[in-house]
Amino acid sequence: MPPTKEFLENLKKTPERLRESALRVGKLPETDRERSQSTFHNLFLHVQSVRTHRNSLRFAYTFGLGLILTASFVVLTITGILVMVYYKPSTDLAYQSVKDIHFVVPAGRFIRNIHRWAAHVMVVAVFLHMARVFYTGSYKKPREFNWLVGLALLVLTLALSFTGYLLPWDQLAFWAVTIGANIASSPREVTEALGITRWFDIGAFQKQLLLGANHVGQEALIRFYVLHVAVLPLLTAILMGVHFWRVRKDGGLSRDVTAEPPPALIRGREVQVFPPTKTYGLMAVVRGRTPVVGRAPEGSVPSWPHLLWAELAVFAFTIALTLALGYWFDAPLKEMANPAIPENPAKAPWYFLGLQELVSYSAFMGGVAIPMIVLIGLGLIPYLDRDPRGVGKWFGGPEGRRIFWVSLVVGLISVVALLAFTVQFGWLRNWFPSIAQLAIIALNPGTVIVAIYVAWSLWTLHRTGSIRMSAIALFTCFLAGFIVLTAMGSVFRGPNWQFYWWPSQWPVH
C-alpha cells in the first residue's frame, strides 16, 4: 500500500478505532458475558460486582441512601467549583462576592442555592444512612471496619458543612463560627476549674489551630476556606472510595443469609439452577461471600443493567430534588458580619442546634465530651455486638422491632420531660448561684439525659440478655434525644435562648 493511501485509510478508520480502544470490546456489550467483561475492564464499573444480589436492589432495604449521599457529593463538588470561580476568601470581599454570585452572576443564585440545599440533603441522608445500616445490623462481621470508615465520613460531612458556613461572612456565619471556635476552647472550663490551665491549655491550642489567631478574622477565613475547598473534599473522596471498595470486598450489601433463596424464574416458570462450576478469573480469590462465589446465581441478577438502572434512578432523583429546591428556595444571606453585635438569637445550622442546646448547659460537656462519648460509643458498636444473628433484617426481627418502639417512646418522653423541667424550674445555678463550675459540668441536663439513656440500655441488656437489643435501645434513645434537642434548638428557643412556643411570639425590638 502506498504510504499516502495508508495514511488516508488510517485517518478514515480513526473514529472507529478510537472507540474500539476506549471500549476494549469495541462495541457496547450485548450479552451478559460481554457486560461482565466490560464491568471488569472499566475503572468506574469494576468497583461493583458483576452480579448483584436481589436483596441489595430492594428499595425498602437501603432506600438508596448511600447513593443519594454519593450523588449529593457529586452535585456539591460541581456547584462548589462553579461558585469558587467568583468567591473571594477575604474578610473585606467575601460578603460582597457572595452577594455578587447571588444577584449579578448569571445563574449564580441558582448554583449557590443548589450548593446550599445539596449540603442539607447530604446531612439528612448521612444520618438516615447510618440509621439504616445500624437497624439492619449491617455493621457486623465482616463489615465492622466499613462502619468505622462510615463514621469518619459522617464527621467529614459535618465538618464540610461547618467550614462552608463561615464563607459568606455574614452575621450568621461569624457568630456560628465564633461559638464553634469557643467550643473548641471549652476544655478550659475544666482546666480552669482544676487550676492547671497554665501548664495544660488544650482549649487555647485547639482554638488557635482552628482560627490561626485568638479571634475570628482573616486567618480563620482562609483556614476554613482551605479546609472546605481542598482538604476535606479530598479526604471525603478518598474515604468514599475506600468505603465503596469495602462494601464490594465485604461481599456486597449485607443480607439475611439464613433466608430461603427465592425461586429462580425464567419467563415466569420456575427452573432448576446449579452453582457455577467455574467463576470468573480473579473473582475466585475474593473472600468467600461475593454473590457469585460458590453460591450464585441464586437470588442474584447481573449488575449490568439492573444495578446500573437503579443507580441512575437515584442520581436522577437527587439531582431533580436539589434542582427543585434551588429553583424555589433561596439560600439565606444575612447582614455582613459585625463583630460588635451578635445575632439574637445566634443559631448554628439546624443539625448543630441539638448540640447548641446541650452547649447552653455546659460548653465543655455539650460541645466536646458528649459528642466524643457518642462517637466513641458508635465506633465500639460492631466490636461489642458480635452476635451474627439478625443481619439483613430490619431491627433483626420482631423482638428488635418491639425494643425499637419502646425505646423510642422512652427516649422521647425522658428528654421532653427533662427539657420541660429545665425550662420551668431552671438548673443548679438558678438554685445555688455560687455553685462550683465543676458541679455544673458534671451534672447538667445533658449528662442527666445521657445517664438515663445508658441506664435504659443496661436494663434492656439485663432483661433480654442480648447485646444487640441493648444496642438498639441505646441507639434509638440517642436518636430520639437528637431529634428533640434539635427541634428545641431550632423552633423553641428565641432571643436570649429563652423558651418560646413559636417564633411568632419572639419580642420585637
Next chain:
Amino acid sequence: MHEQETKRRDVLGLAALWSFVSAIGVALAGVARLPKPAVLPGPLRVFKLGDPAQFAVGSVARIDEGNFFLFRGERGFHAISSVCTHLGCIVAHTEDEGFSCPCHGSRFTADGAVIAGPAPSALPWLELALAPDGQLQVNAESHVPKGAYFQV
C-alpha cells in the same frame, strides 16, 4: 558465611529503613508546627479613649471596637469586658440588672459575677492606664482583679 552475609544485608536494610522513617518523622514534626505561627496575628487590642474628663461620673460607655464597657463611678474608672465567658457572644448591659448574654442566656451582676446560665466564670475587669499623651487607655488583653478601680 552465607548466613552472615544475609544478616549483614538485613542490618543494612533495617538501618536504611529506620533512617528513612526517622527522617520523615522529623520532617513531618517540623511541618506539623506550620499551623501555629510564632506570633499570633490579630489587631492590637489596646484602645485609647481620649481625655478622661469627657466621661462624666456615673456614666457608662460601650466601646464597640474593643468589646468592653467603660464605667466611671465615685471610686474611679473601671472597664468590664463584654465578651461572654461562655462562648464569646457580646453581652448587653442594663442599668440595674447588670449584664445579659443573648446567646444562651447567661446573666452577670453589675461587677461581672455570674448569676445564671452556662457561663463558667465572671466577666473580667480590664487594665486601665493613662497614656503618656494624657489619654485614657484600656488594654483588652490584660485582666485586673475585680474591684481594682482606676483613679486619674
